[in-house]
Amino acid sequence: MNDRGDFEPIADIDRLIHEPARLMILAHLYVVESADFLFLMRQTQLTGGNLSSHMSKLEEAGYIKVEKEFVGKKPHTILRLTDEGRTAFREYVQSLKQVLNGLSEK
């Protein structure tokens, strides 16, 4: 096993969340109970395709729950953070703070 020493906090950062678009999605879902696709598109300024792709990755990881329904004839997608996703997001923020606090200026 490698001794990662001072780099331990950096290595612990969740790479799935670390991607800026996914981080924005999770941050927006963190401050609400649930939100729909349009809301997240507007807030993150991602295109529909991009958002959909990141949404699938987060869903696969179990960080978000996606519910699809029909309003009239239109599909309506509601996203919410799972408990696992909420914990992962909190841990990510903690790790990042730890890393940034640990950075010393030369």
Added chain:
Amino acid sequence: MEKSMNEVDLKKMEQQTYRESMQDGLTEIFLGILLVGMGVLFAVKSFSPAIFACFVIFFFPRIVERLKRRYTYPRIGYAKLHVDPPKKIVSGIFSYMIIVAVVLVVALFIIFGDVSADLWYKWLPTFMGAMLMGAFTYVAGKSGDSRNYGIGVFGLATGVVFSVYGFESMWTGLELYLLFMGSCFVGLGIVRFVYFLRKYPVLEEVTDE
């Protein structure tokens, strides 16, 4: 992406979401209808608080939600906000109401040396104004929009004016205050609603797939 990592402030994001979801003006319209309704009920002297309260508690949120589904969500999307537990909200409102009532009674006693029922009724607009100020202070905290403090102060100042003005009947001040403030909120809500509809057209091309 326009937003960078160092702009990610969760508290501000929550406040922005709250502001966005309230920008359609529907809440102001229904607050206005509530106040006008109370004013009319006081004026016609057939005040039935229980029935009116039931109507407001059970029907208003449902009507607002239906309107939001039709006009708001197709334009800006839907976000369900974190809400404080109902028990905490109700106990907060009652605690604040009692504090306002006690402060007002003490102030009236200090100023006039007596607190009769007539004097209390005359100063009810101030009490209502203080309640509005409390509500808008809460909204200011949730939304981070300091204009709400201004609306709260306007509500209180107007309440004081209606209390001080010498109306013939002790109830007239309260009735006129409720009708005036209710009309202001309905007007403000309609302006915001029309502005909202013009600013955010329905995005037909957006699909969830």
